[in-house]
Amino acid sequence: MNVFVxxxxxxxxxxxxxxxxxxxxxxxxxxxxxxNFAHGDILMMGAYFGLFSITIFNLPxxxxxxxxxxxxxxxGMLIDIIAYKPLRNAPRISALITALGVSLFLENLFxxxxxxxxxxxxxxxxxxxxxxIGVIKISYVTVLTVLLSIIFMVGLQxxxxxxxxxxxxxxxxxxxxxxxLMGVNVxxxxxxxxxxxxxxxxxxxxxxxxxxxxxxxxxxMMPGLKAFVAAVLGGIGIIPGAMLxxxxxxxxxxxxxxxxxxSWSNAIVFGILILVLLFKPAGIxxxxxxxxx
Amino acid sequence: MLKVDNIQVYYGAIxxxxxxxxxxxxxxIVTLIGANGAGKTTIMHTVSGLIRPQSGSIAFDGVxxxxxxxxxxxxxxxxxxxxxxxxxxxxxxxxxLEMGAYSRKDKGALEADYDMVYSRFPRLKERRxxxxxxxxxxxxxxxxxxxxLMSKPKLMLLDEPSMGLAPILVDEVFNIIKDINKSGTTIxxxxxxxxxxxSIADCAxxxxxxxxxxxxxxxxxxxxxxxxxxxxx
Ligand SMILES: Nc1ncnc2c1ncn2[C@@H]1O[C@H](COP(=O)(O)OP(=O)(O)OP(=O)(O)O)[C@@H](O)[C@H]1O
Ligand SMILES: [Mg+2]
Numbered sequence: 001m002n003v004f005v006x007x008x009x010x011x012x013x014x015x016x017x018x019x020x021x022x023x024x025x026x027x028x029x030x031x032x033x034x035x036n037f038a039h040g041d042i043l044m045m046g047a048y049f050g051l052f053s054i055t056i057f058n059l060p061x062x063x064x065x066x067x068x069x070x071x072x073x074x075x076g077m078l079i080d081i082i083a084y085k086p087l088r089n090a091p092r093i094s095a096l097i098t099a100l101g102v103s104l105f106l107e108n109l110f111x112x113x114x115x116x117x118x119x120x121x122x123x124x125x126x127x128x129x130x131x132x133i134g135v136i137k138i139s140y141v142t143v144l145t146v147l148l149s150i151i152f153m154v155g156l157q158x159x160x161x162x163x164x165x166x167x168x169x170x171x172x173x174x175x176x177x178x179x180x181l182m183g184v185n186v187x188x189x190x191x192x193x194x195x196x197x198x199x200x201x202x203x204x205x206x207x208x209x210x211x212x213x214x215x216x217x218x219x220x221m222m223p224g225l226k227a228f229v230a231a232v233l234g235g236i237g238i239i240p241g242a243m244l245x246x247x248x249x250x251x252x253x254x255x256x257x258x259x260x261x262x263s264w265s266n267a268i269v270f271g272i273l274i275l276v277l278l279f280k281p282a283g284i285x286x287x288x289x290x291x292x293x
Numbered sequence: 294m295l296k297v298d299n300i301q302v303y304y305g306a307i308x309x310x311x312x313x314x315x316x317x318x319x320x321x322i323v324t325l326i327g328a329n330g331a332g333k334t335t336i337m338h339t340v341s342g343l344i345r346p347q348s349g350s351i352a353f354d355g356v357x358x359x360x361x362x363x364x365x366x367x368x369x370x371x372x373x374x375x376x377x378x379x380x381x382x383x384x385x386x387x388x389x390l391e392m393g394a395y396s397r398k399d400k401g402a403l404e405a406d407y408d409m410v411y412s413r414f415p416r417l418k419e420r421r422x423x424x425x426x427x428x429x430x431x432x433x434x435x436x437x438x439x440x441x442l443m444s445k446p447k448l449m450l451l452d453e454p455s456m457g458l459a460p461i462l463v464d465e466v467f468n469i470i471k472d473i474n475k476s477g478t479t480i481x482x483x484x485x486x487x488x489x490x491x492s493i494a495d496c497a498x499x500x501x502x503x504x505x506x507x508x509x510x511x512x513x514x515x516x517x518x519x520x521x522x523x524x525x526x
Contacts, residue, residue, distance in 0.1 A: 164395070167384070167388060167391060167392060167395075168392075168395065170381070170383065170384060170388075171381050171384065171392050174381045174382065174383055174384070175379055175381065177343055177375070177379070178375060178379040178380075178381065179392075180342075180343060180362075180363040180364050180367075181341060181343070181363060181367065181372075181373045181375060181379075182364075182367065182392045182393060182395045182396070182440075182444075183364045183367035183368055183395045183396030183444065184364055184392075184395060185362075185364050186364075
């Protein structure tokens with residue numbers, strides 16, 4: 001029983017990080033129908049910027065998170081403008097291959113700049129310690145991660161549902177021409193979407209590096225891939241789906257680590273992707289409509 | 294109000310519009326009629342800035358808008374109700390109307406305009422929380438027109454607003470267009486239903502494969518033998 005509760009807590013912890021990252025995949029897909037494979041590397045960049053803010057600029061942890069989010073928001077927009085925007089009317093496979101290229105470029109750029117050896121994320125002193133409920137321990141890192149994720153997810157949901165820019169985003173995702181006829185600047189709206197998704201990815205990256213203490217150029221690959229699975233699981237393009245998918249992924253992963261084995265957990269996670277694609281390709285919250293090609 | 298001067302439009306190698314000029318005078322209803330594929334929608338898209346002409350010029354309210362982007366043209370006071378309605382299916386009726394008002398700077402006057410639109414289209418008021426995609430074709434057409442009205446346009450482009458509607462709704466749509474015109478909005482109307490269009494319009498242009506082949510007073514055209522034969526059945 002204790003193992004179970006502890007693994008559920010771990011699952012929610014890592015799941016909330018997956019959810020944050022999955023949001024970036026799903027928002028970008030929703031608006032430009034592109035799987036942004038470089039999104040995992042935004043996570044990696046966020047972790048580096050967070051790390052440097054703490055170690056080089058001596059910023060407090062909260063400020064480091066904000067710096068990482070802002071810098072990555074700018075990089076997310078730049079990646080879109082430089083790499084994807086010129087291909088907006090090209091076949092989708094071109095943009096997809098470009099996204100893979102951007103991903104490799106960023107990983108290798110960071111390796112050249114900062115070396116391949118993992119850097120250690122310093123312990124954040126205010127996050128040491130845990131809450132005990134009977135024999136169950138919940139670390140402050142877990143509490144902070146889950147809280148921040150939920151706050152930002154609720155905030156995002158508010159932006160998308162209630163604000164003018166959120167409505168512009170939804171209209172662009174449905175019909176770019178009709179959106180233009182309403183007076184929406186489509187390119188600006190797409191840029192903002194990349195910025196928001198990247199900022200959430202950076203937050204995920206900092207929280208991930210705090211949980212696993214490591215920052216290295218390829219750290220975005222696995223969580224990026226799992227968050228992508230989470231987005232597909234929930235229904236790609238559907239924001240609440242990405243959140244749900246993230247938590248499901250986190251729970252499945254940590255329960256299979258707890259009850260089956262560490263080495264099997266990835267196989268199980270990707271097995272789920274295959275099953276979803278076979279039986280409910282539109283995802284948990286998606287409607288099964290065949291995509292027009 | 295609108296002056297289109299010798300525009301040519303290509304889609305890749307396809308020469309869709311082959312040098313067309315026409316004018317829309319303030320306060321009037323002007324209609325473009327023509328068979329399928331004549332280029333009516335292409336002209337509308339070019340006027341509202343969704344596509345660029347290869348050559349020629351377009352002036353709106355005395356300002357050259359040939360290379361102005363679509364979202365800016367909306368702010369200048371042109372609204373375009375596109376062919377096939379194109380309402381935002383996954384947004385509510387109210388949100389669609391809000392999108393219509395997207396370009397408005399005078400936020401204070403918005404509430405009064407929602408009321409105006411709701412009193413003109415009571416059905417939309419009842420359905421304001423419903424997703425637009427779940428409404429009937431006729432209701433969606435009303436929403437598309439109402440959405441365009443929310444931008445307070447000086448000029449409204451309507452591309453086949455009667456398409457796919459039951460006869461009784463067709464009459465309703467044409468009455469609404471007349472009404473909108475009476476309250477001061479200039480109208481450029483594209484229609485397959487040439488008879489209806491000519492009967493409410495002041496002035497008409499007949500389009501054939503990218504060329505204007507006839508233009509003149511709409512009422513006279515109703516009696517024109519060639520037009521009768523080709524478009525009025
Ligand atoms: N996106 C496009 N790419 C290539 N050709 C196009 C495109 N859109 C329209 N055309 C071509 O341009 C010509 C004019 O098309 P357009 O849609 O303007 O006609 P229309 O008069 O609106 O017809 P309808 O009454 O069927 O709506 C047609 O020959 C059409 O095939
Ligand atoms: Mg047409």
